[in-house]
Amino acid sequence: MSFVAAQILNGIATGMLYALMGLGLSLITGILNIPNFAHGALFAVGAYLLATVAVAIGNFWIALLVAPLGVALLGLAIEYVGIRRLYAAGHDYQLLFTFGLALIISESIILIWGPIGSSYLPPEVLRGGADLGFTMYPKYRLFVMLAAGLLVFATWLFLEKTRYGAIMRAGIENKEMVSLLGIDIKMLFTVAFALGAYLAGIAGALIAPIRGLNPSMGVDMLGIAFVVVALGGLGNLLGAIAAGLIIGVAQALVAAYWTEASTVVIYAVMAVVLLVRPQGLFGIR
Amino acid sequence: MSKLSRRDVLKFGAGAAAGLGFPSIVRAQSKEIVILGLWDQTGAFADVGPINDRGMKMALEERGMQILGRPIKYITRDGATQAGTSTRRTEEAVDGDGAKFVIGPWSSGVALAVSEVAKRKKVVHLFSGGTEDISGARCHRYSFQWAASPYTAAKTVVDSFMKANPKAKRWHLLVADYAFGWSVEKYVKEVGKTHGIEFVGADRHPLGEREFSNYVQKAAANKPDAVAMINFGGDAVAGAREIYNFGLTPKVPLIMTWSSGVEELVQLSPEIRQNIWVGSNFYYTADTPGAKEFVKNYTAKFGNPPGYAPSAAYSMTRLLLAGFDKAKSAEVQDVIRALEGIEVNDIVGRMRMDAATHQNIRPYFFMRCKSKDAMKHATDFADIIATGDTPLPKEYGACKDIGGF
Numbered sequence: 001m002s003f004v005a006a007q008i009l010n011g012i013a014t015g016m017l018y019a020l021m022g023l024g025l026s027l028i029t030g031i032l033n034i035p036n037f038a039h040g041a042l043f044a045v046g047a048y049l050l051a052t053v054a055v056a057i058g059n060f061w062i063a064l065l066v067a068p069l070g071v072a073l074l075g076l077a078i079e080y081v082g083i084r085r086l087y088a089a090g091h092d093y094q095l096l097f098t099f100g101l102a103l104i105i106s107e108s109i110i111l112i113w114g115p116i117g118s119s120y121l122p123p124e125v126l127r128g129g130a131d132l133g134f135t136m137y138p139k140y141r142l143f144v145m146l147a148a149g150l151l152v153f154a155t156w157l158f159l160e161k162t163r164y165g166a167i168m169r170a171g172i173e174n175k176e177m178v179s180l181l182g183i184d185i186k187m188l189f190t191v192a193f194a195l196g197a198y199l200a201g202i203a204g205a206l207i208a209p210i211r212g213l214n215p216s217m218g219v220d221m222l223g224i225a226f227v228v229v230a231l232g233g234l235g236n237l238l239g240a241i242a243a244g245l246i247i248g249v250a251q252a253l254v255a256a257y258w259t260e261a262s263t264v265v266i267y268a269v270m271a272v273v274l275l276v277r278p279q280g281l282f283g284i285r
Numbered sequence: 286m287s288k289l290s291r292r293d294v295l296k297f298g299a300g301a302a303a304g305l306g307f308p309s310i311v312r313a314q315s316k317e318i319v320i321l322g323l324w325d326q327t328g329a330f331a332d333v334g335p336i337n338d339r340g341m342k343m344a345l346e347e348r349g350m351q352i353l354g355r356p357i358k359y360i361t362r363d364g365a366t367q368a369g370t371s372t373r374r375t376e377e378a379v380d381g382d383g384a385k386f387v388i389g390p391w392s393s394g395v396a397l398a399v400s401e402v403a404k405r406k407k408v409v410h411l412f413s414g415g416t417e418d419i420s421g422a423r424c425h426r427y428s429f430q431w432a433a434s435p436y437t438a439a440k441t442v443v444d445s446f447m448k449a450n451p452k453a454k455r456w457h458l459l460v461a462d463y464a465f466g467w468s469v470e471k472y473v474k475e476v477g478k479t480h481g482i483e484f485v486g487a488d489r490h491p492l493g494e495r496e497f498s499n500y501v502q503k504a505a506a507n508k509p510d511a512v513a514m515i516n517f518g519g520d521a522v523a524g525a526r527e528i529y530n531f532g533l534t535p536k537v538p539l540i541m542t543w544s545s546g547v548e549e550l551v552q553l554s555p556e557i558r559q560n561i562w563v564g565s566n567f568y569y570t571a572d573t574p575g576a577k578e579f580v581k582n583y584t585a586k587f588g589n590p591p592g593y594a595p596s597a598a599y600s601m602t603r604l605l606l607a608g609f610d611k612a613k614s615a616e617v618q619d620v621i622r623a624l625e626g627i628e629v630n631d632i633v634g635r636m637r638m639d640a641a642t643h644q645n646i647r648p649y650f651f652m653r654c655k656s657k658d659a660m661k662h663a664t665d666f667a668d669i670i671a672t673g674d675t676p677l678p679k680e681y682g683a684c685k686d687i688g689g690f
């Protein structure tokens with residue numbers, strides 16, 4: 001029993017990170033109507049920036065603040081310089097742009113940090129295991145679970161309880177109407193992309209001490225992020241959170257009893273849900 | 286009006302026929318020997334292909350890109366770590382570029398498919414990897430296995446580890462779920478029996494797995510004396526890192542049974558490498574004249590010592606060229622006959638290509654990682670503590686008849 005509980009705990013920890021990734025992608029996809037293929041690459045930049053800044057200044061906590069902000073800035077620049085010019089050009093061009101961008105960012109990572117991966121250890125205080133009674137669990141993973149949970153909650157709070165959050169949600173529902181109400185829709189798009197990039201960046205930064213650094217780490221995560229968005233429902237933030245947790249826990253439980261299927265279960269869960277609810281768990285379109 | 290005469294038309298027609306209709310005759314006149322390096326630039330082993338290529342190029346350049354007084358044309362194709370792409374590109378290289386000698390790819394599962402192409406197209410194929418089928422159940426005259434037999438590897442690793450840790454009798458295995466993992470797992474269990482090892486768990490994971498926490502938690506619950514991983518590259522690095530994060534290593538020793546050596550170890554920090562034991566087909570401190578020269582040249586050129594991947598490509602290419610020398614011919618059948626039973630002293634030490642199975646009989650290396658304080662420089666990862674070259678016992682051999690041409 002304690003083994004199952006431990007696996008569920010582990011699933012929630014991983015699921016929180018998936019939710020964070022899915023939340024950012026859902027925001028961008030929902031508001032900008034663009035499948036952001038560069039989301040995985042932004043996640044990787046977050047991880048690399050964290051390790052670089054942490055090593056340079058010798059402080060993990062400051063790096064954890066700075067790295068995702070750097071990714072948000074990058075996201076802001078991408079929207080302002082690139083995507084903004086393509087809103088009128090149609091879907092295909094936007095799709096190609098983010099796809100190309102993903103390749104450029106991945107290759108840039110190789111150029112800057114090299115093709116071979118590396119490890120970055122958690123800060124000293126979070127190394128080793130904590131005895132939870134039913135299992136020993138890495139302290140850093142507990143921290144990640146807590147941090148990701150807080151971030152997800154903060155994002156939800158921002159979107160649900162603030163005026164700008166309400167505008168963003170309205171933007172997901174009906175961009176034209178928001179625009180007609182005199183709201184700067186261009187600014188809304190830029191903020192949404194930067195916020196989505198920030199969430200990808202902080203997910204990458206948090207995961208760096210767990211999974212290490214590798215130029216292809218973004219590709220591994222991108223597929224899961226898209227599954228989370230599809231499963232939760234396009235543009236639905238609560239859905240992204242639920243989907244992230246469902247996938248994380250499903251993966252952990254399947255790995256406990258049928259390890260060979262631990263990757264395929266991600267897609268199997270999505271396929272089953274989409275068969276029953278094509279709009280996703282919480283989606284309306 | 287056209288000034289073309291009947292004679293001109295005939296001349297153009299003959300020229301066109303020569304160029305279009307008889308390309309094979311035109312090609313046959315070329316003295317070039319075309320060798321294909323099938324190295325992945327994309328897919329799961331995208332990080333390995335470029336360094337395979339380095340090793341192969343070094344071996345060819347040593348000979349001035351010539352053999353038997355004829356120029357060597359080295360071509361590479363990206364197999365994308367996929368059987369479909371790899372077989373298609375191999376066929377294109379054989380049919381379109383006249384390649385009669387193929388080295389690669391890096392994945393065992395993919396190489397088995399390429400081996401079938403080699404058999405059908407009647408071209409020489411050299412490969413290094415963990416599947417036993419190339420020199421076992423699916424052996425044939427055209428494919429050769431450079432890596433040690435999975436049995437040799439398992440025997441070296443299990444015997445040497447148990448000699449150093451005689452009380453570590455409860456093992457948990459983490460196995461990559463494809464041809465290579467299955468082969469090595471089988472023999473680790475076989476050899477383990479002779480030491481009275483109890484395998485308290487053996488989980489298989491998909492190739493390219495990055496989320497190892499679930500497997501590691503399961504391993505930890507089994508309270509093993511040792512964890513042995515039979516996986517490779519990114520999988521092995523991700524696994525080792527997670528095993529450390531969960532606090533198993535350094536308390537519980539971790540064995541990387543079939544490791545790329547340098548390429549994997551450099552991705553792990555010294556803290557993670559504590560109490561890791563590593564089996565590999567090559568380690569750069571191997572005490573052989575061939576290794577010393579190769580490591581010196583490789584390090585001078587690329588700034589870091591070579592791991593298993595460039596070394597295997599380098600040594601396979603040298604083996605093929607030795608086959609040309611022995612055959613004094615570049616005809617496929619002559620080279621195959623020359624390679625069968627060939628004995629050379631190369632970077633890993635003495636090697637003999639078994640004529641009956643096309644399995645290389647050669648040493649396998651076993652290392653123990655050094656602590657941070659004991660490292661003399663940044664790439665001083667481990668000490669070789671044992672080598673072993675016990676060949677696969679006849680009763681396990683699945684290659685009953687290597688067949689004809």
